[in-house]
Amino acid sequence: MQLNMTFKSTIASCSNCNLRELCLPTSLSSADIQRLEAVFSSRLRIPQGGLLFSSGTPFTALYNIRSGFFKTCVSLEDGREQVTGFQMAGEIIGLDGIVNEYHNCNAVALEDAEVCVMPYAEIERLSQELPELQRHMHKIMSGEIVRENAVMMLLGSMSAEERLAAFLLNLVKRLRARGFSSSELLLRMTREEIGSYLGLTLNTVSRVFSKFREKGIVNVKQRYVQILKIDELELIYDSQSYNE
Amino acid sequence: MQLNMTFKSTIASCSNCNLRELCLPTSLSSADIQRLEAVFSSRLRIPQGGLLFSSGTPFTALYNIRSGFFKTCVSLEDGREQVTGFQMAGEIIGLDGIVNEYHNCNAVALEDAEVCVMPYAEIERLSQELPELQRHMHKIMSGEIVRENAVMMLLGSMSAEERLAAFLLNLVKRLRARGFSSSELLLRMTREEIGSYLGLTLNTVSRVFSKFREKGIVNVKQRYVQILKIDELELIYDSQSYNE
DNA sequence: CGAGTCATTGATCTGTCTCAATATTAGTGG
DNA sequence: CCACTAATATTGAGACAGATCAATGACTCG
Numbered sequence: 295m296q297l298n299m300t301f302k303s304t305i306a307s308c309s310n311c312n313l314r315e316l317c318l319p320t321s322l323s324s325a326d327i328q329r330l331e332a333v334f335s336s337r338l339r340i341p342q343g344g345l346l347f348s349s350g351t352p353f354t355a356l357y358n359i360r361s362g363f364f365k366t367c368v369s370l371e372d373g374r375e376q377v378t379g380f381q382m383a384g385e386i387i388g389l390d391g392i393v394n395e396y397h398n399c400n401a402v403a404l405e406d407a408e409v410c411v412m413p414y415a416e417i418e419r420l421s422q423e424l425p426e427l428q429r430h431m432h433k434i435m436s437g438e439i440v441r442e443n444a445v446m447m448l449l450g451s452m453s454a455e456e457r458l459a460a461f462l463l464n465l466v467k468r469l470r471a472r473g474f475s476s477s478e479l480l481l482r483m484t485r486e487e488i489g490s491y492l493g494l495t496l497n498t499v500s501r502v503f504s505k506f507r508e509k510g511i512v513n514v515k516q517r518y519v520q521i522l523k524i525d526e527l528e529l530i531y532d533s534q535s536y537n538e
Numbered sequence: 539m540q541l542n543m544t545f546k547s548t549i550a551s552c553s554n555c556n557l558r559e560l561c562l563p564t565s566l567s568s569a570d571i572q573r574l575e576a577v578f579s580s581r582l583r584i585p586q587g588g589l590l591f592s593s594g595t596p597f598t599a600l601y602n603i604r605s606g607f608f609k610t611c612v613s614l615e616d617g618r619e620q621v622t623g624f625q626m627a628g629e630i631i632g633l634d635g636i637v638n639e640y641h642n643c644n645a646v647a648l649e650d651a652e653v654c655v656m657p658y659a660e661i662e663r664l665s666q667e668l669p670e671l672q673r674h675m676h677k678i679m680s681g682e683i684v685r686e687n688a689v690m691m692l693l694g695s696m697s698a699e700e701r702l703a704a705f706l707l708n709l710v711k712r713l714r715a716r717g718f719s720s721s722e723l724l725l726r727m728t729r730e731e732i733g734s735y736l737g738l739t740l741n742t743v744s745r746v747f748s749k750f751r752e753k754g755i756v757n758v759k760q761r762y763v764q765i766l767k768i769d770e771l772e773l774i775y776d777s778q779s780y781n782e
Numbered sequence: 783c784g785a786g787t788c789a790t791t792g793a794t795c796t797g798t799c800t801c802a803a804t805a806t807t808a809g810t811g812g
Numbered sequence: 813c814c815a816c817t818a819a820t821a822t823t824g825a826g827a828c829a830g831a832t833c834a835a836t837g838a839c840t841c842g
Contacts, residue, residue, distance in 0.1 A: 368691050371776055376691040390687060392680035399687060418673060425666060432662075435679035436636035442686035443634060443643060447612050447620040449693035450737035454798070485821065493694035495799060500822055516807070516821065532615055698830070729789065742830055744790055760789065760839070 307331060316384030316472075317358045317410075319426040326424055333416040334358075339408050346387065346401040346409060353391025355413045359383050362407020363482040366390075366399045367490070377491040379441070380404075380483060382468060386434055404482040449493045452531075457492040458502045459531035462512070466521060477524070481517040551575060560628030560716075561602040561654075563670040570668055577660040578602075583652050590631065590645040590653060597635025599657045603627050606651020607726040610634075611734070612643045621735040623685070624648075624727060626712060630678055648726040693737045696775075701736040702746045703775035706756070710765060721768070725761040 308314055308331045309324065318330065337360065340346050346357060346364065363382050369375040378399060381387050390398040392414065421428040448457050470476040481488070485496040485503075492499070503519075506512045511527060513520035521527065552558055552575045553568065562574065581604065584590050590601060590608065607626050613619040622643060625631050634642040636658065665672040692701050714720040725732070729740040729747075736743070750756045755771060757764035765771065 368687050370691070370695075374691075374695045376687075376694045378687045378690050389680055390684050393677045393684055398684045418669065418676075421672060422666060422669060425662065428665060428672065429662060432675070432679070433637045435676070435683065436633055438683050439679065439686065440634050440637055440642045442683065442690065443612050443620075443622045446622050446686065446689055446693060447614070447618075449690060450620045450734065451614075451618050484819090490694065496821080497800080497823085498798060501798090504822070728787090739831060740789080741791085741832080745830090748790070 308334065311360075313358075313360065313384040317386065319424075319430040321426050322424070326426075329424075330420065330427075333420070334410055334412045336411045337408055338411055339406070340403040342403055342405050342407075344403050344407075346403065346407075347391070347397045348400040349397055351397050353388070353395050353397055353414065355411050356386055356388040356417065357401075357409040357411060359385050359387060360408040360410055362409075363404045364401050364407065365404055365483060365487060365491075366401050368399045375490060377483075377487055379445075380465075380491065383472060389435055389438055404487075445491075454492075454494055454498050454502050455505070456531050457494065458488075458499065458506070459527045461488065461492060462519065462521065463524070463527055463531060466524075477521045479519050479521075481519060552578065555604075557602070557604065557628040561630065563668075563674040565670050566668070570670075573668075574664065574671075577664070578654055578656045580655045581652055582655055583650070584647040586647055586649050586651075588647050590647065590651075591635070591641045592644040593641055595641050597632070597639050597641055597658065599655050600630055600632040600661065601645075601653040601655060603629050603631060604652040604654055606653075607648045608645050608651065609648055609727060609731055609735075610643045610645050619734060621727075621731055623689075624709075624735065627716060633679055633682055648731075689735075698736075698738055698742050698746050699749070700775050701738065702732075702743065702750070703771045705732065705736060706763065706765065707768070707771055707775060710768075721765045723763050723765075725763060 308318060308327050314327075318327065322330070338346070338357070340362070347353075349368065359381055361383055363380065364387060365377050366379045366381065366387065367375050367377045381401075387401055387409070388397070417427070417431065421431060444460075448460055452460070465479060466476045469479055483491075485499045488494075489496045489499045494502075503512070503514045506527075507514050509526070511521070511523045513522060552562060552571050558571075562571065566574070582590070582601070584606070591597075593612065603625055605627055607624065608631060609621050610623045610625065610631065611619050611621045625645075631645055631653070632641070661671070661675065665675060688704075692704055696704070710720045710723060713723055727735075729743045732738075733740045733743045738746075747756070747758045750771075751758050753770070755765070755767045757766060
């Protein structure tokens with residue numbers, strides 16, 4: 295599972311980044327944005343399978359995903375692993391590191407990815423001067439707490455079908471917010487990774503996909519998923535809360 | 539389940555509060571602490587069974603628990619409920635409300651409680667001037683994210699025995715940090731609430747308690763729990779991560 | 783003392799896991 | 813472009829942890 299990875303640095307420009315409204319406060323003046331650009335300028339490329347950070351490594355920065363797809367996971371000594379989230383372009387990764395100043399989970403690129411590096415010391419400094427940035431950071435962290443609450447509900451009291459329905463609905467919702475189709479998607483993760491996230495085995499995930507296909511709710515072929523009856527999915531997962 | 543509750547306001551003094559090192563940054567000067575006192579001065583009493591806030595109500599403040607014990611829970615329309623956490627004196631409650639400006643869960647007092655009200659607008663304003671406070675807020679939120687990651691691991695990939703062991707170890711750890719015994723505790727929540735938090739039924743929780751008793755690991759009598767072999771518990775739950 | 787809430791424990795059932803066989807796909811080198 | 817291999821996905825059969833249902837017991841509070 296160890297990959298030889300190469301990190302390549304490039305220079306960012308927030309001003310003309312199409313993800314700006316996802317990762318920065320919308321209310322900033324262009325002058326303020328240029329101040330951010332000055333310190334959030336470095337980028338990192340992570341090849342598929344590469345680690346952006348891993349459990350125990352020192353925390354220095356938050357990362358804004360520019361392209362690509364990540365999973366974060368925590369693991370026990372005995373090898374058991376729990377996927378704690380899947381992150382896509384425009385989302386911030388690394389918040390777990392703030393509290394102890396070292397990372398608490400592994401962040402693995404599920405496809406070739408590029409992230410913007412936001413050194414935490416700079417975030418702290420700039421937040422002192424830009425109330426919008428401070429509020430933005432608070433909202434992002436609070437949003438992550440709310441997301442995890444919804445996952446706890448999922449893991450604690452929902453059936454396998456409900457879990458997978460919730461998972462698919464959440465994915466297409468986030469993809470739609472990024473201008474992608476809300477009826478078609480290409481999964482970036484394996485059945486096993488989905489299962490780990492949802493507290494199921496890869497077998498069960500596969501079986502539920504098959505059941506959904508038999509019911510005509512989805513069209514599944516390996517990683518490709520077409521959602522035929524989104525209302526049926528919403529019926530299975532009584533919607534609400536699982537916002538991101 | 540509806541309770542008639544009375545909120546009583548009193549005046550706080552952070553300076554001589556014995557929970558100060560738990561809820562405020564330790565590095566603040568006494569002058570700075572007096573500034574906080576000036577705006578975090580109001581307190582609220584919540585009787586057992588009362589709601590501090592509930593899902594959908596506007597978010598205005600964070601609350602520092604001065605005394606008492608809370609649970610937070612999210613619920614689905616069909617009545618299913620998931621306990622997302624138990625909070626005790628010195629812990630902050632309400633972070634879920636920041637992102638959408640209304641609360642996302644219910645906070646119920648499991649015994650008569652008193653909280654310090656920290657209006658969020660004041661937190662934002664003061665954080666602009668006190669870098670220590672800003673960092674403190676970040677750490678508290680990051681810590682909550684890390685705690686929830688550990689709960690996801692628990693719910694996603696651990697057995698009933700492991701879950702209850704983790705739960706007990708976490709409780710006594712937090713109680714010890716507050717000067718209480720690390721071998722005896724009085725549970726403030728029902729078996730059903732423990733079960734909801736751990737993704738188990740009340741039956742299973744009760745059964746695992748009995749099993750632990752038969753093994754001589756604990757002495758359980760209703761809400762009273764005495765831990766006889768903490769090392770056995772740690773063996774069951776291979777420790778790590780579940781820090782708070 | 784009586785009523786209600788909460789906890790314990792047994793018997794049975796079921797959803798999901800485990801194990802195993804097979805199928806599909808992606809990657810590699812000839 | 814094809815054969816070979818490894819990784820991933822599907823599907824069946826059987827097992828089991830924990831759920832459900834139900835009865836009893838313990839405690840709390842008016």
